[in-house]
Amino acid sequence: MGKVFRFDNDVDTDQIIASQYLLFPSVEEMAPHTFESLDADFAANVRPGDYVVAAENFGCGSSREQAPSVLKALGVRAVLAKSFARIFYRNCINIGLPAIVCKDLYDHVQSGDEIELSMSEGTVTAGTQTYACTKLPAHLQGILDQGGLIASLNQD
Amino acid sequence: MGMTIAEKIVARAAGVAEAHANDIHTVELDYLMSNDGTTHLTIDMYNNLKHPRIADVSKLVWIVDHNVPCDSPKTAASQKKMRDFAKEHGITFYEGAGVCHQVMIENHVVPGQLIFGADSHTCAYGALGAFGTGVGCTDYLYGMVTGKSWVLVPETLRFNLSGQLGNGATARDLILTIIGQIGANGANYHAMEFAGPGMASLTMSDRIAICNLCVEAGAKTALMEVDQVTLDYLAAHGGREPAACFSSDPDAKFEKVYDIDLSTIVPVVAKPHFVDNIVPVSDCTGIKINEAFLGSCNNGRLEDLRLGASIIKGRKVAPTVRFLVVPASREVFLAALKEGILDTFMEAGAIVMNPNCSVCWGSCQGVIGEGETLISTGTRNFKGRAGHRDSFVYLGSAATVTASAVKGEICAPKDL
Numbered sequence: 166m167g168k169v170f171r172f173d174n175d176v177d178t179d180q181i182i183a184s185q186y187l188l189f190p191s192v193e194e195m196a197p198h199t200f201e202s203l204d205a206d207f208a209a210n211v212r213p214g215d216y217v218v219a220a221e222n223f224g225c226g227s228s229r230e231q232a233p234s235v236l237k238a239l240g241v242r243a244v245l246a247k248s249f250a251r252i253f254y255r256n257c258i259n260i261g262l263p264a265i266v267c268k269d270l271y272d273h274v275q276s277g278d279e280i281e282l283s284m285s286e287g288t289v290t291a292g293t294q295t296y297a298c299t300k301l302p303a304h305l306q307g308i309l310d311q312g313g314l315i316a317s318l319n320q321d
Numbered sequence: 322m323g324m325t326i327a328e329k330i331v332a333r334a335a336g337v338a339e340a341h342a343n344d345i346h347t348v349e350l351d352y353l354m355s356n357d358g359t360t361h362l363t364i365d366m367y368n369n370l371k372h373p374r375i376a377d378v379s380k381l382v383w384i385v386d387h388n389v390p391c392d393s394p395k396t397a398a399s400q401k402k403m404r405d406f407a408k409e410h411g412i413t414f415y416e417g418a419g420v421c422h423q424v425m426i427e428n429h430v431v432p433g434q435l436i437f438g439a440d441s442h443t444c445a446y447g448a449l450g451a452f453g454t455g456v457g458c459t460d461y462l463y464g465m466v467t468g469k470s471w472v473l474v475p476e477t478l479r480f481n482l483s484g485q486l487g488n489g490a491t492a493r494d495l496i497l498t499i500i501g502q503i504g505a506n507g508a509n510y511h512a513m514e515f516a517g518p519g520m521a522s523l524t525m526s527d528r529i530a531i532c533n534l535c536v537e538a539g540a541k542t543a544l545m546e547v548d549q550v551t552l553d554y555l556a557a558h559g560g561r562e563p564a565a566c567f568s569s570d571p572d573a574k575f576e577k578v579y580d581i582d583l584s585t586i587v588p589v590v591a592k593p594h595f596v597d598n599i600v601p602v603s604d605c606t607g608i609k610i611n612e613a614f615l616g617s618c619n620n621g622r623l624e625d626l627r628l629g630a631s632i633i634k635g636r637k638v639a640p641t642v643r644f645l646v647v648p649a650s651r652e653v654f655l656a657a658l659k660e661g662i663l664d665t666f667m668e669a670g671a672i673v674m675n676p677n678c679s680v681c682w683g684s685c686q687g688v689i690g691e692g693e694t695l696i697s698t699g700t701r702n703f704k705g706r707a708g709h710r711d712s713f714v715y716l717g718s719a720a721t722v723t724a725s726a727v728k729g730e731i732c733a734p735k736d737l
């Protein structure tokens with residue numbers, strides 16, 4: 166089980182990690198500033214295994230891979246949204262952070278609720294309710310399963 | 322079955338006869354562009370590979386443009402890492418030459434290519450009939466190591482343009498209007514293709530402005546047909562030859578077709594904090610501003626500066642306003658210098674700066690403080706995009722921005 170951090174429509178990558186932190190030497194140094202403009206306490210409160218839940222078009226805007234990377238560095242287990250902007254979505258899969266389309270979850274959970282994602286079942290459980298997620302296309306699931314795109318480059 | 326421009330470019334890059342929307346293809350990339358926003362992280366990942374290697378160094382172009390000149394020791398370290406790596410490996414490298422997309426279009430991109438850029442506005446290359454798309458640094462690294470990547474072929478939204486722009490409207494007003502109409506995710510995963518008789522009246526600068534902003538509707542890429550305007554531009558920029566010139570087939574499948582009469586477009590602004598929050602300029606008249614920005618890969622070309630200069634000549638920047646004028650490239654800067662345009666801005670009290678991304682990305686020059694308002698020709702107006710998280714960014718054309726800088730509040734040139 167992990168705790169929900171809930172965000173609205175059209176959360177852009179500048180909100181996830183603002184420009185002034187992008188040239189910091191490492192993702193670890195950027196991570197404390199995650200979601201700073203929307204929830205200044207996010208980085209302090211999120212725990213490994215927690216979830217980001219959002220409405221439509223999550224991760225729109227800049228191609229900065231730092232956006233999914235800071236979420237992963239903070240231990241976010243998965244991002245569950247009604248829909249994703251395409252570059253953010255592709256970046257998530259590439260770095261091995263599950264980005265899952267779940268149309269019904271957002272409308273039925275609040276920040277602080279406990280939920281559980283089952284990747285293999287393609288479901289999310291919140292309390293007594295279970296919600297279906299859209300399964301990843303096989304090509305993308307393959308990238309995720311091997312631990313991200315770079316893992317394939319390290320095979321002998 | 323007919324193909325769209327996007328499908329034809331992917332087919333060419335994949336070395337197959339046909340490609341169709343929603344197919345996944347492995348493609349050979351023509352260029353891989355990266356800038357100082359993420360390259361330091363790409364290098365760290367490269368150095369951690371078991372067998373680090375570069376497939377074809379001639380495909381890589383690295384451009385320092387986001388923080389120029391550098392603003393802090395941390396940024397300096399990240400840029401030095403990029404500079405040193407480029408030198409060590411013989412990567413084509415620019416620094417201070419301008420915003421990455423403008424530099425790519427002036428020097429490298431040709432029609433028919435498939436290009437990955439580690440920057441979302443890579444879709445600008447559609448102005449030259451090339452398929453440019455933004456990627457993160459992991460995708461970039463994979464392409465750098467293998468020379469290849471995978472592409473999900475996008476469905477196409479086709480925009481048939483007719484008539485000519487009037488009413489004081491510019492190409493930027495056109496694309497902002499389209500984004501307002503279809504929404505910030507209206508083209509998510511799609512290619513946006515522009516065609517029709519209205520194209521003939523659009524300059525290369527106009528076309529870049531249109532394609533560049535398509536990612537603000539979520540588009541994967543933007544595309545235009547190659548015509549005489551394209552060929553003249555290529556001839557004037559190093560005499561580059563197209564790799565291939567594509568048009569969509571008459572029986573190509575478009576997910577949706579929009580017909581737009583350019584003469585109906587009016588000057589608009591995008592209000593905070595979303596690019597699709599579009600209203601006519603007249604709805605925002607009177608909103609006080611603290612800063613105005615004329616520049617960026619979207620609207621910092623010679624034509625934009627000429628337009629601004631024609632409005633501000635003989636006038637002064639309002640005493641309450643900082644007006645930043647930032648040509649998009651060294652080529653643009655030099656041309657503006659020779660035409661006396663920069664003199665005009667300086668005499669009016671503007672702050673003319675070196676080519677770079679500037680306040681459009683909100684980390685370097687000219688960031689705005691708490692409660693302040695900026696009107697900008699930049700690409701985005703997200704919350705905090707230009708500085709403090711509690712500040713406000715309005716997006717408008719070069720004409721609207723310059724007129725607003727003079728008046729100290731949002732207005733159109735006719736209101737001066």
